[in-house]
Amino acid sequence: MKKILLMLPILGMMAACDTMTPNQQIGTVGGAAVGALVTPNNPVQGAAIGGAVGLLAGTYIGRASNGSCLYQRPDGSRYTAHC
Secondary structure, eight states: OHHHHHHHHHHHHHHHHOOOOHHHHHHHHHHHHHHHHHOSSOHHHHHHHHHHHHHHHHHHHTBOTTSEEEEEOTTSOEEEEEO
16 A cells, blocks of 8 residues: 555656657556556556556557657647657
8 A cells, every 4th residue: 555655645746747649648547547457466566567557558559650750739620740
């Protein structure tokens, strides 16, 4: 329990750096859920590892095949540009 409480400020600082794309959000939440279900002996560790893997997968799924990334402007419109 102490590890989780120590990780919260670090996660808060990381979250303040950049906003996540919808693909990253879905990947992180889905990975954490699957990781927690797959590891019944230590669901917190499984959720952390699954969330990290899901975040990476969501990041790479959001990229176009030509090395470009999809970005969203504050008004909601989207555009593709070099990563």
